[in-house]
Amino acid sequence: MSGQSPEITAAPPVLPAAAVGTTPDRPTPAPRRRRGSKHRPVWEERPTPVGLALKGLVLTLVALAVLFPLWTVVLTSFSTQAETLRVGGLVTVPGELTLNAYRQILSGGVVSRAALVSVGITAVGTVISTIVSVLAAYGLSRPGSVLHRPILFVFLVTMFFGAGLIPTYLLVSSLGLINSYWSLILPGAVSAFNVLILRSFFMGIDQSILDAARIDGAGDWRVLGRIVLPMSKAAVAVVALFYGVGYWNAFFNAMLYINDNAKWPLQLVLRSYVLQGVSLPGGGTTGQVDAATGVVSGLPVQMAVMVLAIVPILLVYPFVQRHFTKGVIFGAIKG
Structure with a gap:
């Protein structure tokens, strides 16, 4: 014993089990509730x-x-x-089935030609309308663009006021578009509503990303093509779907501007043949005999034309559906 007190070392504090592996500035996250778990939030009622x-x-x-x-x-x-x-009308229970109606409408004539016309107008019109809408929306989304507010005001006015049927017809006629496929595309090529949806989406992109691209020397075209469009696939897909469905289902412009039956789109054929019962000249869909029964095919051919008009939209929609909700809701919230 030399008079020196023995060195006493303090035992480390015992941490509670909930605090092990955590830091003071980073609390333990709450466990995520698994789907189908019995633990529900207090505001969520238990389904009966x-x-x-x-x-x-x-x-x-x-x-x-x-x-x-x-x-x-x-x-x-x-x-x-x-x-x-x-x-006595539409069939609800399968009976005697045949493909004669589809053979008739696809073997040539007005129906098959009208289907090709509708496909071409929809494809060309959708591409033109989407490109023009993207360019207009990008320009209006930049606060420093020339005449930003007056042009935006003009777009908003067109949503509530139209020129009318007669002035529009006179304009199309003065441009020499009567009986031309362009009369089915150009008068409705741009929708102010779709432009505003894209503009809202473009304005939601972080400005610091665009500024960083400009510091690296990127111009407006490169910023739009390399940054804005890849980040806006949902909105662009929704707008393209809107335009595509609009062009595919349109018949009124064709009824006004197209005088040649050979240039009719499918929807005008559908309206004339199915709804009005008009005999299509050279269509090959009236007066033909069912090979199985020897009776003229009427209602089955009409329904086959209707199916032919519905199927393309049903095939395209699933590929765009996953972007639909995101794009429309974002535009509705920010617009």
Whole structure:
């Protein structure tokens, strides 16, 4: 014993189990609730069996209301004329099936030619409208652009006021577009609503990213092509879908400006033949005999034309659907 007190070392403090592996400035994150977990937030009510049954019933009724008319149209297009006469109209239960209606409308004549016209107008019109809308929206989204506010005001005015039918017809006629395919594209090439959706999306892009690109020497065209468009695929896809559906379903401009039956789009053929019952000259869809029954094919051919007008949109929509909600909601919130 030399008089020196023994050195006492303090034991390290014991941390609670919840604090192990955490830092004071980084608290432990709350565990994520797994789907189907019994732990629910206090504001989320526990579903009752009656509520779940009612939701399922309502969704089933809505699905049937949407699918049943489509089912009857498709089934009638594959049925014979004798089958439609037996049931007195549209066929709901499969009976005698045949492809004669589709053979008739695709073997040449007005219907097949009108389908090609609609495909061409939709493709060309969608590309032109999307490019013009993207350029206009990008220019209006830049605060320092020339005449930014007056041009934006003009776009807003066109959403509420139109020139009218007669002035528009006189303008198209003075431009020499009567009986031309361009009369189906140019009068409605730009939609102010779609331009505003794209403008709202472009304005939501972080300005620091665009400034960094300009510091690196990128011009407006490179900023638009390399930065803005890749970040705006959702909005551009939605706008392209809007334009495509609009061009595919349009018939009124063709009814006004197209006098040659050989230049009719499919929707005008659908309106004239299916709704009005007009005999199409050279169409090859009236007066033909069903090979199975020997009876003239009427209603099945009409429904086949309708299916031909619906199918392209049904095929394209699933590829754009995942962008639809994101693009439209973003534009609605920011616009």
